[in-house]
Amino acid sequence: MTTVANGVNVQALLEARDALKGAPEAAQFTWRASSKWQDGVHSTTTVRDFFGLGQEQSHKTESVFEADHPAVFAAEDNGITPIEYLLVGLAACLTAGVASVAQNRGIQLRSVESTVEGRHDIRGILGADSDVRNGFTDVKVTFTIDADASRQEIEALVAQSQKRSAVFDALTNPTDVTVDVA
């Protein structure tokens, strides 16, 4: 089909799309993470198993994520803050999208870099001002892309990656969240 090599198996993705069109049950995935409090505001979250294509699945290896607060919050800084994990997710998701769309459109990428900035007014979480929300004030992502493509094509890649991004959607649209005590 295309001769570009961005390392994305678009053919497999397109085949999956066609296969899942007629099998909506198989398309139902559940992603999971398990978290354990360590000490102070330090916690450790592990991710390994998920459900999808009708059965339990596992990543090749378990991933472990330390979350804490930095010293300016009078904490130990054993890991990044929880809200920074959202930036990690957003950057990774959009980057994956750029690579997939580029592969699908036959655009050879040489480098894709991005910086993600989430502005945050912490008076919200501190309860210092009830008009300030807890979450990000706004988020700005800046891509620097080197590819065999015009600026317009690169802008279209970035726009399309947002359109198909799970994390972009999860951040920009409300999600029904239930938190229970087992």
Added chain:
Amino acid sequence: MLERGEVANSWRHERWDSLRLLTPNWQSRLPGHHYEGPDPDGYLTMAEVTEFIERFAKVTGAPVRTGANVTSLRRTDDGYDVTTGRGEIRCRTVVIASGACNRPAVPHLAAAVPASVRQLTPFDYRGPSELPDGGVLVVGASATGVQLAAELRRSGRPVTIAVGEQVRMPRTYRGRDVLWWMDASGLWDQRYDEVDDLERARRLPSPQLVGTPERTTLDINALTAMGVEPVGRWAAVRDGRALFSGGLRNVFALADLKLERLLDTFDEWVRRAGRDADVAPPERLPPTRVPASTRLQLDLRRGEIATIVWATGFRPDYGWLDVPVLDEKGRLRHEGGVVDSPGLYALGLPVLRRRKSTFIYGIEDDAREVIDHLAEYLSARR
């Protein structure tokens, strides 16, 4: 020809008062019948379209049986049984030409809107004077949404418009109607078996166009300049608050990029056709302006919004169709108008055979091909 109402029923009863066609007069053409008035570049009012179609029915001697509502269509061994308000009919073939826009499509969100807010669809809407005073939230920014938002804003009301996927178009480009370009460049003739993603092409919203004597462009920039406030796609209602997507910037970027590609296609076509001298020099539209801050929520209980207008599209109504030819989403299963049941055909659906299939101007070519198929079907079974 069975018609539940009168000839040109949808144009008489299912449109708002100020509406004019968004297709220019010279595109008001049906086989052997076209606009002959003094203003080929203008846009017909609803009274004029109705008259146009009535005249067509008369000059062609179309055998229309009015007041004949079809309540059931069933398959028989050699054809179909049709139940109408005026009796039963047996036939060997049927063409479903009941329209693509029988019902306004309203999302589930509507059920969660507080009762204090009035809700209208384009079928309920005639003009601003029937709305209560106070703010209006228009949902959807395709042709209907942008037109109603502009009209309601001009009536002095504060208007917010929730913008999802949109197709931005200037009214004129390089001195010509943008629909002249769609036609002349061949884009509108692109066939259903040629387009990249047919499913997407069929779901494409209508372009942000309005037919006015001034031939004005009515994109989001025009609306913002009038004081209409754009917000993101309406995603949910929580505790009486409307929550809008924070992805507005990307919705704008996608529409701007697509518009640029469309204009590039026009420029390239006119150059290759050697017709550059027929049109004005190339131009580009400024990007859609993103407001300095967009609202992510609106409290629907506070009285700021008195009315919600659902300009979220239309869908066909097949409640009378007792032949199993609908897919899981309720859409008719057909291949270029040849429905998945022998002797059953369809016309007038989005990209049925070409991009122009749902326009008055687009029916002729589709009808010829679909009727050719039908005639062959009949002659093979004589």
